[in-house]
Amino acid sequence: MFAYLAPVLLLVGSNLFMTLAWYGHLKFTDKPLVLVIFVSWGxxxxxxxxxxxxxxxxxxxxxxxxxxxxxxxxxxxxxxxFSVVYLKEALTLNHVVGFGLIFAGAVVIFRGPF
Structure with a gap:
């Protein structure tokens, strides 16, 4: 059970950090780009x-x-x-449909082979 659940939990944590690194700086546009790059890299x-x-x-x-x-x-x-809570951006119907199609692709990956 550990081998099935641990990767999912670790990937959730990993993605929280990566999303912060890639998009968190968008609220700090007054900071020098080189500083933002090094903080994001860390x-x-x-x-x-x-x-x-x-x-x-x-x-x-x-x-x-x-x-x-x-x-x-x-x-x-x-x-x-993150985009809704931190960046205060709205998710539109286009986003929801697009994400839903990607989720449908995930279902195909796990329910195959056809």
């Missing part, structure tokens, strides 16, 4: 410290394609919440 290091073990552990029970699919679904979920 945050991204924490992301890697979670993502690498997630994939190492996860590959014992998931294929690489399944791990990537899990990561993408988590990324979209974390990003959607």
């Amino acid at each position: 945050i991204a290091l924490l992301e890697y410290c979670l993502a690498v073990p997630a994939n190492r552990i996860g590959h014992t029970v998931y294929s690489a394609a399944e791990l990537k699919t899990i990561q993408e679904v988590i990324t979209l979920s974390v990003f959607a919440a």
